[in-house]
Amino acid sequence: MVDVHTLTAYVFIVLGLFLIPGPAMLLTLARAASGGPRIGIATGLGIATGDLVHALCAVLGLSALLMTSAVAFTAVKILGVLYLLYLGVRAFLDPPQPIDLPTVKRLGNAQAYRQGLFTEVLNPKTALFFLAFLPQFVHAERGSAALQLSVLGALFVLLSAGYTTLLAFGGGAVAGWLTRHPRAGRHQGKVVGSLYLALGLRLAFQER
Numbered sequence: 001m002v003d004v005h006t007l008t009a010y011v012f013i014v015l016g017l018f019l020i021p022g023p024a025m026l027l028t029l030a031r032a033a034s035g036g037p038r039i040g041i042a043t044g045l046g047i048a049t050g051d052l053v054h055a056l057c058a059v060l061g062l063s064a065l066l067m068t069s070a071v072a073f074t075a076v077k078i079l080g081v082l083y084l085l086y087l088g089v090r091a092f093l094d095p096p097q098p099i100d101l102p103t104v105k106r107l108g109n110a111q112a113y114r115q116g117l118f119t120e121v122l123n124p125k126t127a128l129f130f131l132a133f134l135p136q137f138v139h140a141e142r143g144s145a146a147l148q149l150s151v152l153g154a155l156f157v158l159l160s161a162g163y164t165t166l167l168a169f170g171g172g173a174v175a176g177w178l179t180r181h182p183r184a185g186r187h188q189g190k191v192v193g194s195l196y197l198a199l200g201l202r203l204a205f206q207e208r
Contacts, residue, residue: 002137002148007155010137014156016195018163025167027119031112032168034105039112044164046113050120051160055153058130063146073135073145080132085200092193130156136199 002010018025024047032040066073107115120126130153138148 002151003139003142006137006139006142010152011155011159013195013199014159015163018159020195023123024116024120024160024164027116028164028167031107031116032170035107035112037168038109039107040168041165042109042112043116044168045161046116046118047120047164048157048161049113050117050123051126052153052157053121054126054130055134055157057127058134059146059149059153062131062135062149066145070140076131077135077138080135081200083128083132084136084196088193088196088198088200090193091196094193 024044028040028044028047031043062073062076065076134149134152134156137152138145142148
């Protein structure tokens with residue numbers, strides 16, 4: 001089973017990534033601002049369901065890979081570290097960009113849910129992130145890797161649903177603040193980059 005120290009580090013990193021404005025956050029805010037909390041929650045739940053699809057695919061694929069070859073699984077973990085370091089360097093070096101809420105049409109709950117779902121499911125970067133991120137917190141000495149991956153994937157989805165729900169209730173206020181402060185994202189790249197780099201370096205040294 002996943003130990004408390006690993007779970008704590010995992011939750012801290014996931015929440016840190018959630019707090020940085022990204023496509024999912026901005027879509028949820030835009031929906032909540034235009035249609036109210038219920039529409040925002042529906043959008044967020046759609047995004048969380050998309051995360052669930054990616055998590056299931058990652059768990060099934062990585063578990064099958066581990067059953068086939070522990071060496072191949074280790075290779076995937078190493079490639080994942082390199083990918084996280086690459087994301088960190090690229091985000092850190094990207095020029096500052098203003099945070100703009102997307103323009104959205106008013107939709108019903110079901111339509112907002114489907115849009116959030118398909119937006120997340122069809123995002124290849126999310127799939128790559130799960131494949132690179134989840135294995136880094138799996139330790140063979142802790143028991144079943146499939147169980148550890150399942151716990152980590154489920155926890156990510158629950159945190160995603162909870163966070164987007166909070167965003168939906170505060171959507172109007174947060175969206176208004178972002179509109180009044182369009183340069184709020186000038187440090188976004190460096191914050192995101194620092195998180196990825198810190199995670200990648202921690203895991204790289206941990207492997208030793």
